[in-house]
Amino acid sequence: MKRLLATAAFALASVIAVNAAENPMVGGAAMFAEKNIIENAVNSKDHTTLVAAVQAAGLVENAAGRWT
Template sequence: MLKSILKTSSAAIVAMSLGFAAAPALADGHGAKMNIVETAIASDAHTTLVAAVQAAGLVETLQGDGPFTVFAPTNDAFAALPEGTVETLLEPENKDMLTKVLTAHVVAGDVRAADLIAAIEANGGSYEFEAVSGDTLKAEIRDGNVFIIDENGNAGQVTAADLAQTNGVIHVVNAVLVPK
């Protein structure tokens, strides 16, 4: 489980008012204490993601300087994939495919909830951006909640936002984004 202290900031207030879950920050107010991988490892809700990152050989990359923005699917999100999908992706011969799926959840830079919401609003209700995988993701606000949509139309709701890390930020999503 994430060990966290709820920090109130203008971004968190904006995020909460638009349907994000309250954003627990692993920080002392200005600086985070853990990197993206360390935080994922500390989360009981992200054990499948951690196993996938390890199998893809992305641990060192995601512990790097960044900054990175990670849309982190929960264990439940992975469990919702068709039966056998996770097991197949974790097989060594499918490392390239697994890497593509995982990097479809990563954006170069530090994208905070308030910035993402502002971009959605400035672009008429939908904002497209590129994942590290090269795939296009889209962000929209639906019924007061922020969703990240992959190129196949699969949408993951952001359930926790602005989890500050030493090398970027994590936003928790309730679906796995699948690249084309």
């Protein structure tokens, strides 16, 4: 019974760790792998100046490309 509980606890901890690693937190906001850098920056309170500068320069389309 103890082995079963230990295995279940390990499995749960592993799932939590993997999920946390997939979506790291930056500025209190999760950074999602399926979103581009601009979509993630908009959700972060620490990147408001960056987002405003990119928008003012008209570079949203460039920064939202395949390689960002």
